[in-house]
Amino acid sequence: MKKYSKEFLWQLYRTMLRIRLCEESFIEPILNGDVHCPVHLYSGEEAIAAGICFALSETDYIFGNHRSHGHFLAKGGSMDELVAEIYCMETGCSHGRGGSMHLIDPEVGMMGSAPIVAGTISLALGAALAASIRKDNRVAVCFFGDGATGEGVLYESLNFAALKKLPILFVCENNFYATHMPVHACRVKNDIYKIAEPFCIESHQIDGNDVLKVYEAGQRAVEKCRQGQGPIFLEFLTYRFRGHVGPDDNIQGAHTDIRPKEEVEEWRKRDPIVILEKYLLENDLLEKADIEEIRRQVEEEVEEAHLFAQKSGYSKEKDLGKYVFA
Numbered sequence: 001m002k003k004y005s006k007e008f009l010w011q012l013y014r015t016m017l018r019i020r021l022c023e024e025s026f027i028e029p030i031l032n033g034d035v036h037c038p039v040h041l042y043s044g045e046e047a048i049a050a051g052i053c054f055a056l057s058e059t060d061y062i063f064g065n066h067r068s069h070g071h072f073l074a075k076g077g078s079m080d081e082l083v084a085e086i087y088c089m090e091t092g093c094s095h096g097r098g099g100s101m102h103l104i105d106p107e108v109g110m111m112g113s114a115p116i117v118a119g120t121i122s123l124a125l126g127a128a129l130a131a132s133i134r135k136d137n138r139v140a141v142c143f144f145g146d147g148a149t150g151e152g153v154l155y156e157s158l159n160f161a162a163l164k165k166l167p168i169l170f171v172c173e174n175n176f177y178a179t180h181m182p183v184h185a186c187r188v189k190n191d192i193y194k195i196a197e198p199f200c201i202e203s204h205q206i207d208g209n210d211v212l213k214v215y216e217a218g219q220r221a222v223e224k225c226r227q228g229q230g231p232i233f234l235e236f237l238t239y240r241f242r243g244h245v246g247p248d249d250n251i252q253g254a255h256t257d258i259r260p261k262e263e264v265e266e267w268r269k270r271d272p273i274v275i276l277e278k279y280l281l282e283n284d285l286l287e288k289a290d291i292e293e294i295r296r297q298v299e300e301e302v303e304e305a306h307l308f309a310q311k312s313g314y315s316k317e318k319d320l321g322k323y324v325f326a
């Protein structure tokens with residue numbers, strides 16, 4: 001294991017905790033009916049967004065999907081604007097027009113997220129093509145789920161990226177389910193990373209709950225992309241702690257999360273935040289009191305973000321067409 005500075009590791013830890021506490025802060029408002037858009041929580045998968053985004057620079061591009069609060073925060077998006085967007089307020093990052101699944105902040109390289117499964121892969125490809133034409137040394141990352149491997153655009157994009165040797169990182173967050181469909185029920189082969197082989201794209205399968213492993217893989221891949229040795233495909237194995245949408249898939253009173261309870265429990269033992277916490281404690285890089293202090297600060301930040309959103313207003317009816325392509 002490489003040596004990292006305490007400051008770096010604390011930042012990584014804080015980033016994952018910011019994502020987790022922000023996600024979990026929405027459970028009550030969702031259940032109370034105070035959130036008016038579908039919300040797909042990222043709890044349990046934080047190590048991937050944090051590890052990959054820490055391997056990038058601010059000018060690199062990322063693209064997300066329907067479960068992208070974590071990507072947005074890890075790339076440097078404002079928590080105030082994220083929370084306001086989830087409440088569909090004018091002060092949100094998409095001026096309240098998008099809600100939870102349309103997040104964007106080009107200033108920090110978060111180029112957009114969209115709910116169409118695999119919908120942003122070709123956009124990331126375009127960004128990587130632009131970077132290669134401009135020779136500006138930027139890398140584009142596309143985050144997508146195991147469900148996106150059923151979409152043709154992924155294979156078209158892999159082919160084009162390989163053909164043009166584009167600086168793009170395909171990041172598959174394999175949480176073993178696409179809504180309620182287990183990955184083994186819709187794929188002949190479960191080793192997703194191998195789909196890159198026919199395109200001669202380097203690919204790896206990595207523990208997505210160990211943030212240092214994610215970071216190291218991300219850093220190696222980004223380096224290769226910058227040296228013109230892209231594209232790279234990384235499959236991260238992970239698990240969502242919550243339902244597909246909302247806290248527990250409780251859709252109109254019907255509990256539809258069909259994942260075995262024991263399976264959820266097993267993965268909860270592999271909580272990415274606890275894994276890093278343990279590493280930091282065992283290596284005397286963090287003390288229990290530090291954990292409490294970081295948690296207190298993050299809780300305060302989350303609370304302030306909700307206050308910011310509550311103080312914000314909805315867009316005026318006459319302005320609803322503004323920022324919207326029709």
Ligand SMILES: Cc1ncc(C[n+]2csc(CCOP(=O)(O)OP(=O)(O)O)c2C)c(N)n1
Binds near residue numbers: 145148244
């Ligand atoms: C093209 C398309 N087909 C179907 C849907 C409905 N849908 C929304 S999310 C989802 C599953 C996505 O699963 P995965 O890509 O594994 O991401 P995860 O939710 O597990 O993070 C589906 C089928 C959609 N949004 N877009």
Ligand SMILES: [Mg+2]
Binds near residue numbers: 145146173174175
């Ligand atoms: Mg999935």
